[in-house]
Amino acid sequence: EVQLVESGGGLVQPGGSLRLSCAASGFTFSSYAMSWVRQAPGRGLEWVSAIGGGDDSTYYADSVKGRFTVSRDKSKNTLYLQMNSLRADDTAIYYCAKVPWYSIAAASRVAFDYWGQGILVTVSS
Amino acid sequence: QAVVTQEPSLTVSPGGTVTLTCGSSTGAVTSGHYPYWFQQKPGQAPRTLIYDTRNKHSWTPARFSGSLLGGKAALTLSGAQPEDEAEYYCLLSYNGARPVFGGGTKLTVL
Numbered sequence: 315e316v317q318l319v320e321s322g323g324g325l326v327q328p329g330g331s332l333r334l335s336c337a338a339s340g341f342t343f344s345s346y347a348m349s350w351v352r353q354a355p356g357r358g359l360e361w362v363s364a365i366g367g368g369d370d371s372t373y374y375a376d377s378v379k380g381r382f383t384v385s386r387d388k389s390k391n392t393l394y395l396q397m398n399s400l401r402a403d404d405t406a407i408y409y410c411a412k413v414p415w416y417s418i419a420a421a422s423r424v425a426f427d428y429w430g431q432g433i434l435v436t437v438s439s
Numbered sequence: 440q441a442v443v444t445q446e447p448s449l450t451v452s453p454g455g456t457v458t459l460t461c462g463s464s465t466g467a468v469t470s471g472h473y474p475y476w477f478q479q480k481p482g483q484a485p486r487t488l489i490y491d492t493r494n495k496h497s498w499t500p501a502r503f504s505g506s507l508l509g510g511k512a513a514l515t516l517s518g519a520q521p522e523d524e525a526e527y528y529c530l531l532s533y534n535g536a537r538p539v540f541g542g543g544t545k546l547t548v549l
Contacts, residue, residue: 351485358528358540358541358542358543359477359479359485359528359540359543360540361530361537361538361539361540373537375537376440409484409485414490422532422534423473423532423538424532424537424538425473425475425490425530425532425538426475426477426485426487426530427487427490427496428487429484429485429486429487430484431484432484
């Protein structure tokens with residue numbers, strides 16, 4: 315059974331940093347690209363970032379480019395999202411999602427088959 | 440960036456049929472946009488229902504189907520059940536591996 319479990323969320327002040335983690339199990343983590351999607355309170359889904367299975371390709375939404383960094387540790391089956399220079403409009407539930415293929419560059423697209431339960435990030439003073 | 444549009448809300452009677460649509464500001468939606476559909480119930484994570492226009496996952500109830508209709512992607516629910524009340528999001532793929540979600544359709548079964 316595929317499981318994705320996010321952690322690391324919480325309350326942070328504007329301008330601060332936070333690192334989210336997503337522990338993956340139930341599939342061969344190194345064989346799939348992964349992604350982050352967020353949802354502000356009462357709002358819709360927004361794609362945030364993605365990383366290819368080979369770590370050589372990373373993609374970001376314009377709203378987070380230059381502030382967020384996605385990475386993965388295949389030895390720990392864990393996906394990360396380092397979030398710096400956080401702003402109030404980054405407040406959201408952040409979901410980790412599995413991409414159904416290995417290479418984002420080759421597929422030239424990102425989509426999702428399995429989702430984590432989400433973790434809340436609140437940016438406020 | 441492209442804008443993906445969905446009906447803000449729809450209502451269907453129990454046992455009835457409803458079609459949700461997903462349009463693109465760039466023009467007609469085609470199979471090349473690889474439309475996806477997701478279901479999200481209050482307080483829960485999204486769940487993937489349909490991928491690549493019309494393909495279902497093993498957990499997708501048979502009453503859901505995907506298609507292209509009038510230049511848009513469409514999700515049809517035939518024989519609505521109370522448990523189908525949820526928010527539904529579509530996702531379209533554009534060049535450069537940066538996907539765009541629609542704003543979501545709140546479906547009420549009443």
